[in-house]
Amino acid sequence: MRNYIHLFGLSCIVNQLSQKQSPKNAQPSSSSLPLLNIRSSLRIRHDKWYIPSSYNLTQPQALYRRKVKEEILSNHIYLTSSVVLSYDRFYREISKLIGSWNVTYQDQRDSIVESTMRQVRSIAESNKGHRGALELSVDVKLVCHHVLDARILFPEEELLSQYGMVPASKSSMELLKKTKIDEENNKEECMVCLEELVKKEPDHDILSMPCSHMFHGECIAKWLETSHYCPICRYEMPMDEEPMVEQTNN
Template sequence: MVNFGEKRHHFSSQITFRSRPIFNLHQYNKSSGNIRTDLPTLVLQCSLFARQEAWRKSPVNQPSELIYLDEFYKFETRSFEVKICPSQYRSHDVFFSVLKEHLTNWGDYYEVSDDYVIKRIILYIDKIIEYVSKRGGNTNCEYLEIFLDIALKLEYVLDGRMREIPWRLNGGMVPATKTSIMELPERMEIDDDQCLKETECVICLEQLVPKKEGGKIICMPCSHMFHGDCIITWLDTSHYCPICRYDLPTCN
């Protein structure tokens, strides 16, 4: 059985930088053994604002369109702060490794942007450091605070068999109650309904007839029908009808 397919339909990002020199050294702990350098220590404060949305292609026997799946909508924020000394950021390889170690903790949000974010950070800080270096010892700046805001938008188009929900998208799903699933009626006259025989179950994309002896065809309150095992598995994850998004009761 081929699992529910997914592909990234669109990805966009917006990166905003702000910087602020810090002259009040008591704001950060500084051990007495530190050696004074002409270049400041960077204090990088990085914040992520990620929005995720998904659409599903309509079944093959219906007009072609994209159906918005609002149960997959998700908005997340993440952040971290890291101090980077001059010996680290003056070497691009070391600087790259330090940033990547922190950004990879963002999981898929980092993967979709690949190393683009890191390269943008390094390019920006190179310009800042070049400016500070030209001013030499006149800066009297021990720390340079860099604020990095990343606005990330991911859009998915889901296609194929829907037996399993992609792991990236199932975080916001709410299952239907066991009672509402158990109360779904079974379609009895399937063998005499030629029109129904020519219809596909949109979850597995197979003919809408019992797959095996004792198999069931389940009818949702919205009148859409599915293989019993397919729709029960689906409703254990999402309380929406896969076709029209009629919602069953939830524990919430």
């Protein structure tokens, strides 16, 4: 189970690019609002951040960050004055322009649609009487920060009343098993440093905990020096006051 906090950064800018004038003998429109020719560009970037359990605001350490992927989507619509003047139709068309998003980002999408509508309407109203088509660009950027905060993986009262951030015993750490990466797990990542699960150096190992979760050897060793919990599933490694009980997987 991954205990992520999802944070979002949003920006939406509508720009008027150019004006195409109608021929001199063109008849004026029945509405004072011009025809709108709108192109959109949507960029969605996913960043993963890891905050270690030992992170201290008074003496901040470097946070681990990894950009996962970036999506770029584009769209194009024409809007007549009758559409802009009808809230429901206007909302539907701008929604199509922005496109469908993952349900996780639905609140952010609704906010972008409303913001785009306000900006487009403002530009249209400032060009009343113009008989040409206005060319507009809608540039939307969504940055998704997926934060794994190890400081809140466990209830604070449980930590304080039972174990606190107690390290695993050295004897249990020495029994972690060396593991080879095969075709089934070669796309996994170390959930301590959030980097690809491959050997960083020839003499470094991939280690597996008794719960079968794998990590870079140097990463999980540093983690277990602070906390005896698995960073992923909360499996408890033995502490110095407890005897080592090795588990085997059937």
